[in-house]
Amino acid sequence: MSHSAIEHLTEPQQRILSFISHYMDEHDVPPTIREIQKGAGISSTSMVSYHLKALERANLLNRYERRSRGVVLTHAHRVSPRDIVSVPIVGRIVASEPAPTPDPDALADAENTIQIARSLVGSADGLYALEVQGDSMIDALINDGDIVIMRRTDEIKNGDLAAVFLTDRNESTLKRVYREKDGKRLKLKPENPTMKPFYVDAHHAMIQGKVICVIRKT
Amino acid sequence: MSHSAIEHLTEPQQRILSFISHYMDEHDVPPTIREIQKGAGISSTSMVSYHLKALERANLLNRYERRSRGVVLTHAHRVSPRDIVSVPIVGRIVASEPAPTPDPDALADAENTIQIARSLVGSADGLYALEVQGDSMIDALINDGDIVIMRRTDEIKNGDLAAVFLTDRNESTLKRVYREKDGKRLKLKPENPTMKPFYVDAHHAMIQGKVICVIRKT
DNA sequence: ATAATAAGCGAACATGCGTTCTATGTCAAG
DNA sequence: CTTGACATAGAACGCATGTTCGCTTATTAT
Numbered sequence: 380m381s382h383s384a385i386e387h388l389t390e391p392q393q394r395i396l397s398f399i400s401h402y403m404d405e406h407d408v409p410p411t412i413r414e415i416q417k418g419a420g421i422s423s424t425s426m427v428s429y430h431l432k433a434l435e436r437a438n439l440l441n442r443y444e445r446r447s448r449g450v451v452l453t454h455a456h457r458v459s460p461r462d463i464v465s466v467p468i469v470g471r472i473v474a475s476e477p478a479p480t481p482d483p484d485a486l487a488d489a490e491n492t493i494q495i496a497r498s499l500v501g502s503a504d505g506l507y508a509l510e511v512q513g514d515s516m517i518d519a520l521i522n523d524g525d526i527v528i529m530r531r532t533d534e535i536k537n538g539d540l541a542a543v544f545l546t547d548r549n550e551s552t553l554k555r556v557y558r559e560k561d562g563k564r565l566k567l568k569p570e571n572p573t574m575k576p577f578y579v580d581a582h583h584a585m586i587q588g589k590v591i592c593v594i595r596k597t
Numbered sequence: 598m599s600h601s602a603i604e605h606l607t608e609p610q611q612r613i614l615s616f617i618s619h620y621m622d623e624h625d626v627p628p629t630i631r632e633i634q635k636g637a638g639i640s641s642t643s644m645v646s647y648h649l650k651a652l653e654r655a656n657l658l659n660r661y662e663r664r665s666r667g668v669v670l671t672h673a674h675r676v677s678p679r680d681i682v683s684v685p686i687v688g689r690i691v692a693s694e695p696a697p698t699p700d701p702d703a704l705a706d707a708e709n710t711i712q713i714a715r716s717l718v719g720s721a722d723g724l725y726a727l728e729v730q731g732d733s734m735i736d737a738l739i740n741d742g743d744i745v746i747m748r749r750t751d752e753i754k755n756g757d758l759a760a761v762f763l764t765d766r767n768e769s770t771l772k773r774v775y776r777e778k779d780g781k782r783l784k785l786k787p788e789n790p791t792m793k794p795f796y797v798d799a800h801h802a803m804i805q806g807k808v809i810c811v812i813r814k815t
Numbered sequence: 816a817t818a819a820t821a822a823g824c825g826a827a828c829a830t831g832c833g834t835t836c837t838a839t840g841t842c843a844a845g
Numbered sequence: 846c847t848t849g850a851c852a853t854a855g856a857a858c859g860c861a862t863g864t865t866c867g868c869t870t871a872t873t874a875t
Contacts, residue, residue, distance in 0.1 A: 389822090407669040408661070409626055411862055423824050428864070443626070447665040447831060447862055451625040463681060463714055496681055496712035499814065514790065520738045520813075522788060540815045570740060572732065593813040595738075596717065597758045607852095629832055641854050646834070665832055665861065 388437070392430050394419040396439060399452060409448040464503040465492045466528055472509040472516075472542065472551055493526055493594070500591050505531035507588070509542070518569040519553040525595045527553070529588035540590040543567065547583040553590060606655070610648050612637040614657060617670060627666040682721040683710045684746055690727040690734075690760065690769055711744055711812070718809050723749035725806070727760070736787040737771040743813045745771070747806035758808040761785065765801040771808060 388396070398419040402410045410418065412427045421427050431450065434440050443449030468491045493508050500506060511525045519540070521527065527542070535541050537557045543565075544551050554567035558581075565584050568576035606614070616637040620628045628636065630645045639645050649668065652658050661667030686709045711726050718724060729743045737758070739745065745760075753759050755775045761783075762769050772785035776799075783802050786794035 406661070407627075408664075408666055411665070412864090413862065421823095423826095424863080425825075425865080426823060429822075443624070445830075445863060446626075447629070448626055449863080494714035494716045496714055498712045499812070517738065517789065517791075520735065520740045522738045571735065590815050592815065593811075594717070595811040597808050597810065630834090631832070641856090642833080643835080643855080644853060647852080663833060663860080667833085 388434075389430075391419065391421060391426075392434055395421070395427070395430055396434065396452075399440070399450060403452070409450045411448055415450075463494050464497050464500065464506065465494055466500075466503075466506045466508045467492055468508040468510055468526065470509060471512040472527065472553075473512045493528075495528065495592070495594070500528060500530075506591070507531065516553050518571045518574050520570045521553060521593055522595060525593055527590055528592040528594065530591050532589050533586075535586055535589055540570070542587040542590065544585040544587055545579060545583055546585060547580070551587075556584075556586065606652075606657075607648075609637065609639060609644075610652055613639070613645070613648055614652065614670070617658070617668060621670070627668045629666055633668075681712050682715050682718065682724065683712055684718075684721075684724045684726045685710055686726040686728055686744070688727060689730040690745065690771075691730045711746075713746065713810070713812070718746060718748075724809065725749065734771050736789045736792050738788045739771060739811055740813060743811055745808055746810040746812065748809050750807050751804075753804055753807055758788070760805040760808065762803040762805055763797060763801055764803060765798070769805075774802075774804065 395415055398415060399410060402414070402418065412424050412431075415421065415427050415431075416424055419427075421430070431440070431442060435442050438453060440450055440452050443451075497503065507529055509527045509529060511521055511523060511527060514523055516522075516525075529542060535556055538555055540553060541556045542551065542553055543556065552567070554569055557566040557568065559566060559578070563581055564578045565581050566576050566578055567584075613633055616633060617628060620632070620636065630642050630649075633639065633645050633649075634642055637645075639648070649658070649660065653660050656671055658668055658670050661669075715721065725747055727745045727747060729739055729741060729745060732741055734740075734743075747760060753774055756773055758771060759774045760769060760771055761774065770785070772787055775784040775786065777784060777796070781799055782796045783799050784794050784796055785802075
């Protein structure tokens with residue numbers, strides 16, 4: 380950033396700014412010139428126009444010319460819906476069965492959803508969440524009740540933490556996955572450095588999703 | 598909740614809804630009837646009015662009669678700034694020294710901040726975050742690099758997970774804290790159920806904050 | 816003091832924009 | 846076939862609303 384900012388705003392200009400902000404909080408719609416006039420105690424519409432022009436120059440708001448209610452605060456603390464993503468909690472993950480994967484049909488019902496800031500997870504594509512049940516993932520440092528944010532994906536990079544279902548043992552687990560050179564085996568490495576990695580036949584491992592983030596509410 | 602919701606919306610109604618939503622994302626101002634008409638491919642303004650009325654009945658949006666751009670989605674996915682809290686990451690927590698606590702003067706600079714949905718943490722009061730360094734908290738199932746969201750608080754309820762600095766050992770740790778009946782000792786219980794709790798003299802334990810939530814990005 | 820510049824007014828104007836009205840088309844029930 | 850509830854068009858009406866312009870009143874510089 381460089382110039383701009385609050386090089387002294389005149390007092391009516393501050394009133395206008397504050398009025399717009401409050402008005403938006405209440406109505407979700409920007410005010411009209413005349414509403415600003417009354418609300419901020421300005422004597423005429425032309426004066427409002429005048430001040431608005433100044434505020435625009437100061438980069439404190441944007442105007443859409445000639446459009447009704449065409450004033451929007453640039454004020455950074457506006458948050459767009461995209462900044463929060465609602466991730467559906469599609470089920471529980473337990474050691475003894477495959478982890479559920481999202482049902483494409485099921486619309487996210489608000490009940491079973493966790494909100495997280497987009498900045499934590501990057502893209503919202505293919506995200507879903509699982510609630511961990513039982514202590515069996517403790518070797519991945521994941522506790523009973525933790526929420527695991529997963530991304531549905533077919534390709535896993537070496538070293539990604541993923542939910543893997545082992546068909547031969549009938550067991551779900553969260554491990555870091557490495558493809559062995561021969562392409563036939565996977566190395567599964569527990570997060571807990573005190574535990575040894577082990578190997579499974581690639582045919583017996585279904586990779587169900589990639590762990591993006593783990594959240595524990597206490 | 599009871600009635601309402603998406604009792605079959607007609608296809609043009611869905612288009613309208615989606616258009617408004619996208620329009621708002623882009624412009625921060627609701628569209629006019631005529632903009633909806635073009636944007637959602639409706640044949641006439643009266644039809645837009647017509648559908649809008651239906652959508653209002655279905656509680657999917659509110660209208661301010663006779664006011665320009667007087668349509669606002671009720672749809673919960675509107676996000677107010679209050680729904681995201683920016684938590685300052687005030688430092689690292691390592692076993693060998695007291696965990697940092699927030700400096701009341703220091704303003705949150707955007708660089709060292711983690712955004713989380715308000716629904717995860719309740720009130721934003723007194724929140725700060727620590728980045729865990731080292732494996733020493735592994736008994737609390739907290740890994741190197743994890744982010745711990747803390748709340749500055751003086752009173753801790755029995756069983757709360759808290760950051761405790763043990764003055765006699767010069768060591769920081771995250772444990773569940775229980776006050777013993779005699780009031781002189783604290784029981785500190787690791788999260789990991791395979792580890793045994795232990796007791797410390799209350800005078801040698803500084804409770805630095807309460808763990809609200811743990812976040813692990815992978 | 817005088818000129819120049821910024822600030823303040825209010826009315827008039829031209830669209831912007833929501834509403835309403837009439838006419839037409841559809842489709843199922845009677 | 847008729848009736849009546851809906852869905853659809855298009856246009857006209859009229860208030861809402863941003864803009865402009867001429868004019869007066871501070872402020873400040875010369």
